[in-house]
Amino acid sequence: MKIKNLSMTLAALGLAFSAQSSFAGSTLDAVKKKDVIACGVSTGLAGFSQKDEKGNWSGLDVDVCRGVAAAVLGDASKVQYKPLTAKERFLALQSGEVDLLSRNTTWTHTRDTSLGLNFAGVVYYDGAGFMVSNKLGVKSATELDGANACIQAGTSTELAIADYFRENKMNYKAITFDTADQTRAGFESGRCDFLVSDQSQLYSLRIGLKNPSGAIVLPEVISKEPLGPVVRQNDDEWFNVVKWVVNASIEGEFQGVTSANATDLRKNGKPGQKRLLGSEGDLGQKLGLSADWAYQVIKQVGNYSESFERNVGQGSPMKIARGLNAQWNKGGILYSPAMR
């Protein structure tokens, strides 16, 4: 930020090159001013972020973008989607090209501490797994010694698989691709014997295969992959907004607030529901948002359960069970901090 002594002599010119970091600490203001949220999503991953024929984006990750837009701007459709490859995503966020990165990104220690980024929560608890062709007759990942692996470049899976094979004293060859589609095409052509990715992605990639029943997902889960939205570090205001939008959606499910009954519960609900929906208390004001922020999120996007079932659960072709992603009192580990 500071202009060094030497460049003082070239003040006029120096200033031109020191015009930076305008985003530090003011993403919320900037977003309100331009009236749209730039949201980094994947280049196309069924259930998480994908574009239909009409150009509409949908998915669990997309719902985070929509939720934040609903909370901040009052309209879930005020999102400008920026499809990013795994390799581009962090640079796009660091440089300010996107305000929010919601792109099935694993929360790791290194990313949280050295990239100048903050993870604002977890929207899907995942783990890396394997998909193999039926033809190989492989029943367990331990039989994969000497095989070729199709992996998306720049993912945490790239590291997880190296650890797994080292641990089990097996060899593999990594064939890396830039996008999920290329990875799948590589797997289909037989360039690699198995595809390694987050389990959720495996199901979504499997649907995209020419012959989905020709491939199976192996039982092994080899790593922890908590996926969540990411924001820039040093902007606590915006960090809080995204964090609590995620929590509001989880809390909405816990409190039984859905897009269908939100309007009714706002007037006639229990105290906790009213506080969440903004008819009591000042939770919205504390975030720098309007009082009905969480009401807008749940009304326009739905609570976590609605979002999950619609995109990856029973309402989708993927039919993934809630598993770890159920509420804490229903066998899962979803738990929103207290909404008060």
Added chain:
Amino acid sequence: MFSTKTTEQLKLETRPSSTGAKSFYNNPKYRAWIYQSFLLIFLVGFFYTIVSNTLDNMAAQGIKSGFSFLDSSAGFDVLMSLLPFETTDSYFKIFVIGILNTILVSAIGIIFSTLLGFIFGIAYFSHNYLIRSISIIYVEVFRNIPVILQVIFWYTVFNSLPIARESINIGDAVFLNVTGLYLPQLVGEAGSGFVYGAIVMAIIAVFCIKKWAHKRQDASGEQFPVLWSSIAVLVLLPLLALLVSGVPFHFDYPALKGFNFRGGITVIPELMSLAVALSIYTGAFIAEAVRAGVQSVPQGQTEAARSVGLKESKIMSLIIVPQAMRVITPMLNSEYQSLVKNTTIATAIGYPELFTVFAGSALNQVGQAVEIMFMTLAIYFALNMFISFVMNHFNKRTELTTR
């Protein structure tokens, strides 16, 4: 002419020598020096501002900086490496592997694009209609299609080969499938050094024959069949050594074990696609450079060569091409540099060269874009400076020597 002075000069001379005219800032020598130091200060300040600003901003955003990451373990696999590699090796090793892979594909590309370029460039002047047409079609087709499409085209071709278990099998020694081309590897046993020595001897002998033949021709005008005698020496000498030492070699054949072929030499399809595409693409441009070079040699040279009784086949190699090289070499230089830069297209198909593996995978795991990009830029810069250096040296030798 020099004695007639302009009115301007006369004015200057007649002007009384005031301090203004003689002061140091009117002295062109000092003035140039002052302006240049201003420019230098400006440039230093400019880059200093950019660098310090970037570092300050990164610190403000909490992004790590520095080169300490190079020592830490990378923890991911690289598809192809010319050095032994473990997933526990450091990022620096990844950097080196990336550079070597870039150099490998560049070298293959340069060799084959030059061959293709010269073949098709000279074929353009063929009197045979078919050969000439093929040359024109080659240049026009491959020069006009974006290189990334060509890379992906060849990648698709290699990707539609049969799977490993249904490989195309050539005599149980060479296998071709979607995971690559598998070749038998020649492994030397004890005593193989004798054969290697014979090969070196043969090469030295060829140079000696060439020099001796040249001298003899200068002295007596008699020609010696250098080509045929060289081939004879190159084949017979190692063959003799091989027989005397009792053939101290065996082949390591690739064989299907488990999922894939093991043993022998593996050429991955990513390398093949990239090398084929770059060779053909750059070859088309080199063919044009060769054509331009040949056309720059006046028709009179050919006629003169004929009139001194040179054979048609010798006119091209002895008269036309050496003169054409003066025009071709500078163009070759930029084509080679383009080829090296175009290797970065590998990222589309995942060939692990520097840009894909270091500025791609490593960058994504470490997140230190400024350092990694700087190192990557520096390497491409150095590689191209090296090509430029070699080609300029070569250019000096082919330049028209004027006395």
